[in-house]
Amino acid sequence: MDQAHRISITVCGDGGCGKSSITLRLVRSQWTHEYDPTIEDSYSVTRTIDGVTYSLSLTDTAGQEEYRGLWSASNLGADAFLLVYDITQANSLQALEYFNEMIEIERETRLEQDRVLPVCIVAGNKCDLQGMRQISARDGLEWAKSRGYGFMETSAREMVNIEETFALLVKRVRDMRLDYERGIKPAVPTATSRTLPLAPLPATNEKAVPPGPGSHSPSWPPDQPRKKGFWSKLKCW
Ligand SMILES: Nc1nc2c(ncn2[C@@H]2O[C@H](COP(=O)(O)OP(=O)(O)O)[C@@H](O)[C@H]2O)c(=O)[nH]1
Numbered sequence: 001m002d003q004a005h006r007i008s009i010t011v012c013g014d015g016g017c018g019k020s021s022i023t024l025r026l027v028r029s030q031w032t033h034e035y036d037p038t039i040e041d042s043y044s045v046t047r048t049i050d051g052v053t054y055s056l057s058l059t060d061t062a063g064q065e066e067y068r069g070l071w072s073a074s075n076l077g078a079d080a081f082l083l084v085y086d087i088t089q090a091n092s093l094q095a096l097e098y099f100n101e102m103i104e105i106e107r108e109t110r111l112e113q114d115r116v117l118p119v120c121i122v123a124g125n126k127c128d129l130q131g132m133r134q135i136s137a138r139d140g141l142e143w144a145k146s147r148g149y150g151f152m153e154t155s156a157r158e159m160v161n162i163e164e165t166f167a168l169l170v171k172r173v174r175d176m177r178l179d180y181e182r183g184i185k186p187a188v189p190t191a192t193s194r195t196l197p198l199a200p201l202p203a204t205n206e207k208a209v210p211p212g213p214g215s216h217s218p219s220w221p222p223d224q225p226r227k228k229g230f231w232s233k234l235k236c237w
């Protein structure tokens, strides 16, 4: 397979957010409860997106603070980063700042060297744990959007948006490379340079907007129990 169809992805985020679970779900469809948080591992998997087969190499990093020193230059050299946080841990979105700072330095370096810039997608994981939610989808989306990154809520446990997240990532890398070949070089990624939302985000608990006049939404009020499949309808930014 030629280089154009190879994509390297670094999965990062705080310890316990579900990096290994997400990675293993994609690679092996496997769900187990505990993975050794100290282990950094790499995997290869192929996916066909829009008729083109890509070889993805994923690095599942060891996210806990004491192991961050193990982050190698090769992790930062990735074509794309999946920044994972845990929607049930209030500080886990903030923890992405650490990784984002490294990625921004990397972006500066690539700009200076006239290389293709990295693509970043943010994943708010554990969206099956609605009752324990600490970070609203809106806050996650805002964090991502303000940096020009894509956004998804995922559940490795329920296998929600796992394939979709990686498909989005592959498409953005593909588009970024095409732009680069055509001489289109964004100085900094901006929210407006990215794709528009595919669908409105579902009403989150605190900021639901009532339907407009004449609308008879059967799902109003938003607090009523949600039907199974709700999260599988959650679209990306
Ligand atoms: N409920 C739920 N638990 C999850 C999910 N993803 C991971 N976990 C659990 O969260 C813990 C940490 O997951 P792990 O993948 O080891 O996180 P890592 O340290 O980021 O690699 C484990 O107990 C997983 O079973 C998810 O989507 N939903």
Ligand SMILES: [Mg+2]
Residues within 6 Å of the ligand: 019, 020, 021, 035, 036, 037, 038, 039, 060, 061, 062, 063
């Ligand atoms: Mg892990």
